Amino acid sequence: MDPDVTVLGFPRPVTVDTCSELKASNLKTRVLVLGTSDRPDELVAAVEAGADGYVSSESALTDVVSAIRRLAIGEAWIPPSMLGALLGNLIRRRRTENAAAEKLGRLSRRERDVLAALTEGLEAQAIADRLFVSPHTVRTHVQRVLQKLEVHSRLEAVALMLDSDQFDGKDP
Amino acid sequence: MTAPAMPETPLRKPGVWLDRSTGECVLHGADGRRLCVVNSTAAALWELCDGDTTADEMVDAIHLVSSIDVPTVRSDVLRALGELERAGTIIL
Numbered sequence: 001m002d003p004d005v006t007v008l009g010f011p012r013p014v015t016v017d018t019c020s021e022l023k024a025s026n027l028k029t030r031v032l033v034l035g036t037s038d039r040p041d042e043l044v045a046a047v048e049a050g051a052d053g054y055v056s057s058e059s060a061l062t063d064v065v066s067a068i069r070r071l072a073i074g075e076a077w078i079p080p081s082m083l084g085a086l087l088g089n090l091i092r093r094r095r096t097e098n099a100a101a102e103k104l105g106r107l108s109r110r111e112r113d114v115l116a117a118l119t120e121g122l123e124a125q126a127i128a129d130r131l132f133v134s135p136h137t138v139r140t141h142v143q144r145v146l147q148k149l150e151v152h153s154r155l156e157a158v159a160l161m162l163d164s165d166q167f168d169g170k171d172p
Numbered sequence: 173m174t175a176p177a178m179p180e181t182p183l184r185k186p187g188v189w190l191d192r193s194t195g196e197c198v199l200h201g202a203d204g205r206r207l208c209v210v211n212s213t214a215a216a217l218w219e220l221c222d223g224d225t226t227a228d229e230m231v232d233a234i235h236l237v238s239s240i241d242v243p244t245v246r247s248d249v250l251r252a253l254g255e256l257e258r259a260g261t262i263i264l
Binding site (some may be wrong): 047052076078080081083084086087088090091094095 | 192197212213215216219220225229230232233234236237238239
């Protein structure tokens with residue numbers, strides 16, 4: 001089955017994951033997300049997951065039908081009053097990703113390995129065992145990572161890694 | 173032939189405001205005078221003219237949302253910003 005338009009309802013993460021899977025599949029269906037409100041964060045999540053359109057569940061039925069028709073003829077549909085907020089949000093997110101990527105680019109290969117292990121929640125001894133180095137060496141790497149990323153804690157470093165588009169969540 | 177240069181960081185003119193209450197997107201001057209009616213994309217662009225956001229960032233974001241190719245979006249953004257400037261709503 002490959003419908004012209006698929007309508008998905010929030011809440012997350014089911015909708016976002018399903019949307020991503022649909023867009024990654026060979027199906028040509030276009031995806032309209034039915035959000036719970038006029039909140040930009042839901043809209044941004046939907047668009048980043050590849051949604052072709054978004055309407056709030058508070059919208060009139062005629063608006064939903066209109067959106068489905070627009071998608072069916074290949075157009076995108078975002079509520080006009082939310083477009084500015086959406087674009088602003090995407091731009092801010094892109095800046096955050098770029099800043100994170102720039103900082104991560106300062107790390108050596110070994111430091112990136114250590115940061116990836118921190119992202120998995122590993123402690124110094126476990127990282128040392130994985131990388132065949134001493135825990136002291138791991139702590140030295142962690143200090144350098146924090147300095148280069150201009151953060152004050154491992155938690156901040158992990159958050160920065162997750163903010164970037166360089167984290168794929170897979171095991172190394 | 174080189175593409176026209178993109179403006180750096182367009183800025184909304186002080187006092188200009190956007191009215192959506194009638195269903196249209198109408199930009200008014202500080203004196204309440206109606207300056208122009210724009211479509212929703214141009215209204216969104218006007219909202220992004222904060223003196224910090226670059227025109228290239230606007231192009232990237234619209235490309236992401238619309239899936240329209242970058243050269244087309246770039247051309248459309250350039251034209252829309254030019255029209256917003258001529259209407260006296262932004263400073264390039």
